[in-house]
Amino acid sequence: MTDIFRAEGLGKTYPGVRANDDISLSVGAGEIHALLGENGAGKSTLVKMIYGLVRPDEGHMQLSGQPHAPHDPRAARASGVAMVFQHFSLFDALTVAENIALGMENPPPRAELSRRIAELSQSYGLPLNPARRVVTLSAGERQRVEILRCLLQNPRLLIMDEPTSVLTPQEAEILFATLRQLAEAGTAILYISHKLEEIRTHCDRATILRHGKVVGTVDPRAHSARELAAMMVGAEMKLVDRSGRSPGEVVLDVRALSTHAAHEGVALKNIALTLRKGEILGIGGVAGNGQDELLAALSGEIASAPGTVTLSGADLSTLGPDPRRAAGLLSAPEDRLGHAAVPQFSLTENTLLTAGGRQDIVKGGLVDNTAARRFAEAVIKAFDVRTPGPGTAAGALSGGNLQKFVIGREVLGNPRVLVVNQPTWGVDAGAAASIRQALLDLAAKGAGVIVISQDLDELLELSDRFCALNNGRLSDPRPTEGLTLDEIGLMLGGAHGMEVGHVPA
Amino acid sequence: MIDPIVVFVLLLGAATPILFAALGELVAERAGVLNLGVEGMMIGGALAGFAVANVTGSTALGFVAAAVAGMALSLIFAALTQYLMSNQVATGLALALFGLGLTAMFGKPYEGLKAPSMMAGPLGLNLMIWLGLIMVPVTWWFLMRSRAGLILRAVGENHDAAHGLGYPVRRVRIGAIAFGGAMAGLGGAYISIATVLQWTEGMTAGAGWIALAIVVFAQWNPWGALAGAWLFGGVTVLQLRLQAAGVALPVQLLSMAPYLATIIVLVAISARQKFGRSGGGATPGSLGQPFHALR
Structure with missing residues (x-):
């Protein structure tokens, strides 16, 4: 050669x-x-x-x-x-x-x-x-x-x-x-x-x-x-530990959830899913098939018709993100910079964005800066976020470290249900493994977790059941056990009008 | 009565300054540079053009000087925003004010003088009107059909990607800014040399701001800039004619008309973008953003 x-x-x-x-x-x-x-x-x-x-x-x-x-x-x-x-x-x-x-x-x-x-x-x-x-x-x-x-x-x-x-x-x-x-x-x-x-x-x-x-x-x-x-x-990788989980009662119930397509987005069409305590539901799909919209509809950024999103019997459909957070439905969107975190804000200030109410950081309309810093430090410690300190601007962190912080902020918020979109996108292998383990541990403690991702290996590794999101429609869930990549690919809509390349003579 | 042909000829004249300025700004914005200093560059061109025309007796030399003056002012903006990374909006506003102040100071000796008369061109329209009209297809062809125009649009659409492909983002932008300055200078000089025929402080009277609005109205398309310039030129001429014809409308309301029309059209365009059809929008992706190259 x-x-x-x-x-x-x-x-x-x-x-x-x-x-x-x-x-x-x-x-x-x-x-x-x-x-x-x-x-x-x-x-x-x-x-x-x-x-x-x-x-x-x-x-x-x-x-x-x-x-x-x-x-x-x-x-x-x-x-x-x-x-x-x-x-x-x-x-x-x-x-x-x-x-x-x-x-x-x-x-x-x-x-x-x-x-x-x-x-x-x-x-x-x-x-x-x-x-x-x-x-x-x-x-x-x-x-x-x-x-x-x-x-x-x-x-x-x-x-x-x-x-x-x-x-x-x-x-x-x-x-x-x-x-x-x-x-x-x-x-x-x-x-x-x-x-x-x-x-x-x-x-x-x-x-x-x-x-x-x-x-x-x-x-x-x-x-x-x-x-x-x-x-x-440079070290042995830890295998993720899936043990210690047993699905309990239904905690999140989504029925007939439809949204309008806003700003060139995709409309969600009649989405139905149930999530049990201690269960991880994986949702796969090629980008732009409604992932962002689904996360927004669950987090409360998009309100939906009454009776479509129910958390432990309480109808949250028409509520915005803050009341939903108060009820225990937390989320971490895909876009770390600008959606999940404000790049120019320090990590301490960024904790306020979602954890303000749940961690007693905001009291009577006033911000308790000490509590905010303490919570930021707790996230940094628990999730091994490599940063000089909680005063560092979010935008100065590497993608992987910021992602650990964003996920950690929600996980430490003791959610009843956590919805994450692309939790390990652009994150190195070590950080990705620790984020995945944190999601599994969260489920082991009894929370329901929805993982929306384009990384199928990740979904197979984490989730108990798998659905595919294709042009705003959610497929019926299938147990992940025994599901092959080929079957998943077909659930995702195959190769979107591509023919297999053939070698010219 | 109001003769449509007379109105159209007057309209062409009234539209020419904004057309020049708008085409220049359009090219700069297509390269991703938001230069709000159009008004300052126009007034600079208006004074330089008038002064040189008055001293030499040649309107052609006057327009050349106007283009040079507009370009010189724009290069101040280019140096500040492209090398010193200053904020484009603030720098542009400063340039507008700077141009007005500078010309007020240096323009004193030329107040009350008269400009040499323009030579009429084909169809009784002067050559600058023709040049403005010719610049529309030329600009369109340059942007949409030439290699250099493609690179310019690429730089404006996504400067990081353009840099990644090896195109000189900064140089392209400086060139576009300079072109915008020269065109604004020509537009300004048209007001002093061909329309008003004398120099008055602040005589561009907001034409530069209208030109900025027209670029958005045109959705960054030269033909749209022509339509916009004619629309606003037309409203201007019409309100003067209506006043002259003694229509019983308050003068203030009529003078407001072109600016009101600007606002209405801009609202209509953004409403259309918000509620529907146009996919992606025509706004250059990197418009107004500073570019930092990592080496």
Whole structure:
């Protein structure tokens, strides 16, 4: 195997952080090479250096034997590096064709470009209409735009940053078929992911980073997911403990819950579910199928018709979030910054947002700052939130730490029912495990928990019963025991009009 | 009686200053920059244009000077907001006030003088009216069809993504701001050189604010800016004509008309966005947000 890309002794220091230290790795032609590591392990810095967004302090890189030192992404693209970003780098208001043209150095005229997009999307089984505006596309379709943008440049090295986090299992399979097809044509692929199982199934080699250093390069097929996780974290992973729970009486009863679609959202259609004490109900679905709306309808941000949301016999349907919290129905929305927490506020101030009433922090219209700080400190301690102190602004915390804080704030509020949306999105493996364990412990103490998530492994790991949310409709629950990923994928609506990619002759 | 053709010709003249300013601001906003200093750049152009035209006797040189003056003022804004990361809204407001004050000071010697007369162009309309009309399709073509325009829109829509793809966000924005300044300067000079024919302190009288409103009214589309400029130009002309025709309406009410129309149209547009159809909206995604590049 010839090496397409080779890095030797790369290092990068940010003020106060050694982001990359003596990184060496090589990616061969036709290889799908995984880059593994926790958040903050230095994966992003490494790929940004390869893509010309950041310049290394020391070390050098080679691409196809030539020195590779791009001073900006356009130079990197010109030399054959393409990248699919974790957070889509698309322009919502522009069309598919315009988005793709922006990612090319010398785009052909419009008609010619549209023809080539159609042609390429056919040959890879990734159908796309070049004239559609990106804002109207689903997450899976948006990713196709990113991938096609890369493919049109005939890259020698393709970098993919956590591409499957927004895809259904079927869509992920199609993605891997596409990647395999590309690899067979000789492209080197550098693949970043947290998802150990998919790396074990699809990648040829894996380089593991920890604290900015290379831990080792291994054959992922020869190791178990636990061993890989242990290399990432540097310690044995604790398995989540599901024991000690027994479902009790029904605590939350939702019947015939429908909402109107507001602001381009999805309307909930006749949702029915029951949740028992000590039970975890998992709700899966591809983003944009009503997850946010369901959380809002349960938390009280959207009021519904009387009799639709009942907590232990009390009708909460028409009440807002505060009375619902007082009754013991707590929630943690997906968006940490801006929805669950105010970025500019300190952690102490952020506790007030939801725990003000339940923790006796607000009394007679006055804020007890000491009590607020004490509660913030309790959350920080109980959930191992890494922060200088409760006076730190929420926006200054890393995603994982803020998420631990947000979940911890609700868990310590002794909810009767807790609804969480995407509890571990963008959170590193260690923090994700502790958040999941906290949810299980909460259920073990007798609370009912609803976990809305796009991470199916997480839902299978946590929940007793599983429902799928598809275009605002909730499927009947199925016991998680014995449910396979394939069955779940079909419950989620399959691959949303995609055909499986076929290899051209 | 009111002759429709006369009214239309007058309308074209009344619409030209706002059309120039609105097209310039539209390009800046498409690049994600909210420059509220249009009024200040217009008045700067009005004085510089009038002074140079008066001294040299050439209206063409006057307009060139106006564009340069507007651009110079806009580059102050660009330096403050793009390099020193100052707040765009506050800086824009300051620029508007700065322009008014600066011209009041330097304009004293030119008060009471007369501008040289403009040459008439085809169909009896002066060349600046024609240039304004030509700039509409040119701006549209640049934004919607050219590569540079695509990059400009990308920068305005999502500056982080544009930076991630390697486009020079800051340089694109400075270029757009400078274009906006030059266009505002031309619009201002049209008022002093072609409409009023003399220099008076504060003579732009809010045209810059109307131009800002028109950009929203136009939903960031040059053709919409033309429609908006004609609408407000039309109302202005009509209220003058109605006054002259002795219609028994209070003068104050008629003078209010263009501004009232602005408010009504803006409310209608935001109501339409709130209650329905338009998906996504046309507002550039990064409008008014400061851009910090991490290196």
